[in-house]
Amino acid sequence: MPSMGAAARHSVADADDPFQFCYDKGWTDGLPVIPPTEDRVKAMLAGTTLAPNTLVAKIPPAWGEATVEKIAANCVMAGCLPAHMPVVIAAVKAMTDPVMNLNGMQCSTHLSTPLVVVNGPARLELGMNSGSNVFGQGNRANATIGRAVKLILTNIGGAIPGVTDKATLGHPGKYTYCIAENEEQSPWDPLHVERGLKREQSAVTVFGCEAPHNVNNQASQNAQDLSFTIADTMATLGKNMFYAQGEVMIVLCPSHAEAIAKDGWSKQHFKEYLYEKARKPVRLVKLGGLYGREVTRNFWPRWVNREDDNEMVPMVRRASEITVVVAGGTGRHTAFLPGWATPSVTVAVE
Amino acid sequence: MAMILVDPSAEQASASDAGAARLDSLKGRKVGLLDNIKHNAEYLLLELAERLKRDYGCDVQLIRKKTYTRFAEPHVLASLAGCHAVVTAIGD
Numbered sequence: 001m002p003s004m005g006a007a008a009r010h011s012v013a014d015a016d017d018p019f020q021f022c023y024d025k026g027w028t029d030g031l032p033v034i035p036p037t038e039d040r041v042k043a044m045l046a047g048t049t050l051a052p053n054t055l056v057a058k059i060p061p062a063w064g065e066a067t068v069e070k071i072a073a074n075c076v077m078a079g080c081l082p083a084h085m086p087v088v089i090a091a092v093k094a095m096t097d098p099v100m101n102l103n104g105m106q107c108s109t110h111l112s113t114p115l116v117v118v119n120g121p122a123r124l125e126l127g128m129n130s131g132s133n134v135f136g137q138g139n140r141a142n143a144t145i146g147r148a149v150k151l152i153l154t155n156i157g158g159a160i161p162g163v164t165d166k167a168t169l170g171h172p173g174k175y176t177y178c179i180a181e182n183e184e185q186s187p188w189d190p191l192h193v194e195r196g197l198k199r200e201q202s203a204v205t206v207f208g209c210e211a212p213h214n215v216n217n218q219a220s221q222n223a224q225d226l227s228f229t230i231a232d233t234m235a236t237l238g239k240n241m242f243y244a245q246g247e248v249m250i251v252l253c254p255s256h257a258e259a260i261a262k263d264g265w266s267k268q269h270f271k272e273y274l275y276e277k278a279r280k281p282v283r284l285v286k287l288g289g290l291y292g293r294e295v296t297r298n299f300w301p302r303w304v305n306r307e308d309d310n311e312m313v314p315m316v317r318r319a320s321e322i323t324v325v326v327a328g329g330t331g332r333h334t335a336f337l338p339g340w341a342t343p344s345v346t347v348a349v350e
Numbered sequence: 351m352a353m354i355l356v357d358p359s360a361e362q363a364s365a366s367d368a369g370a371a372r373l374d375s376l377k378g379r380k381v382g383l384l385d386n387i388k389h390n391a392e393y394l395l396l397e398l399a400e401r402l403k404r405d406y407g408c409d410v411q412l413i414r415k416k417t418y419t420r421f422a423e424p425h426v427l428a429s430l431a432g433c434h435a436v437v438t439a440i441g442d
């Protein structure tokens with residue numbers, strides 16, 4: 001990785017409030033930040049073996065240079081510990097993979113934002129939450145790693161709300177959006193193993209998506225009924241999927257995952273079910289879908305007969321574009337995370 | 351003692367951010383129209399094309415991107431390279 005110059009320094013007078021200074025500079029998410037003093041940034045840099053002037057990535061739309069030093073400054077502001085640095089650096093690498101089209105996502109009127117999913121030993125080493133309230137508040141690593149990523153997207157990427165970030169609504173995940181997979185309670189291989197990494201290798205997966213949509217099924221104990229409820233929650237017209245396809249994510253609670261696996265279903269069986277059942281007929285997409293009658297201007301697979309009103313349109317092009325993560329605590333609630341339109345990316349934590 | 355903070359932002363503006371030189375006149379110029387395929391972009395650009403041809407005698411070239419979210423493909427950029435000006439539409 002190439003080397004870059006050092007970050008600029010700013011002097012805050014004794015009489016000035018450092019939080020107000022950071023806010024006035026446009027460096028915050030609106031909440032108070034820890035001022036990124038030289039000492040704090042130096043301490044944060046102890047969390048990585050990379051030199052401060054190492055360029056990790058350029059982040060769109062401003063194509064700002066995400067050096068290790070600048071990443072560390074944002075980690076300080078977010079409230080991270082030095083041990084969180086390698087996870088944040090891996091997330092920066094993942095979300096700047098060109099397949100994610102971060103440039104488009106950062107500027108889109110759509111509300112999607114990158115979700116960070118952590119796998120492997122780092123979850124336990126950092127004390128991350130993969131259980132109850134996994135998308136919610138209360139865990140320092142989840143909260144601050146996710147927040148650091150969002151500050152980096154704004155500060156280094158230049159996605160300024162209302163200026164270059166043109167999201168009509170945005171969503172709360174733009175403050176922080178980071179979970180860990182509950183590998184211990186999953187009946188299947190975790191996400192990073194499914195993607196070719198060793199179980200003992202820590203990894204980060206980044207996925208541009210909407211906020212979690214709840215799927216409540218407290219009654220059923222069998223794979224068919226549970227999967228049907230999830231598929232029915234998925235197949236709604238307002239998602240990007242019925243126009244642009246792309247990828248979706250299911251964050252399956254351990255209880256639902258266990259019941260589905262007990263019926264002999266592999267993760268692949270579950271994905272194939274959702275691929276087959278989470279569909280909408282052409283006539284309904286024409287009635288109210290994203291591109292309505294202009295069904296010739298979408299990205300559906302070629303086999304979909306646009307002339308047949310009863311043809312069932314899939315949300316994604318293939319079952320492998322349904323990503324399944326097991327997370328959450330007790331209870332019987334799963335989440336559906338519609339994508340923006342681009343694939344998730346998995347990167348090893350080094 | 352004053353507190354010294356490390357700048358967490360993208361400090362340098364890219365050289366490519368500078369706008370292109372403006373034309374003195376559109377008369378007889380070659381103008382590229384880049385349709386990003388958003389709703390109504392084509393209608394707007396077709397109308398613009400008519401006016402550019404009628405009022406300024408422009409040589410107009412209309413080309414479409416595959417998707418509005420992604421960068422224009424290399425062949426699209428190449429076809430616009432010879433234009434004196436380019437108009438793209440539409441941002442919702």
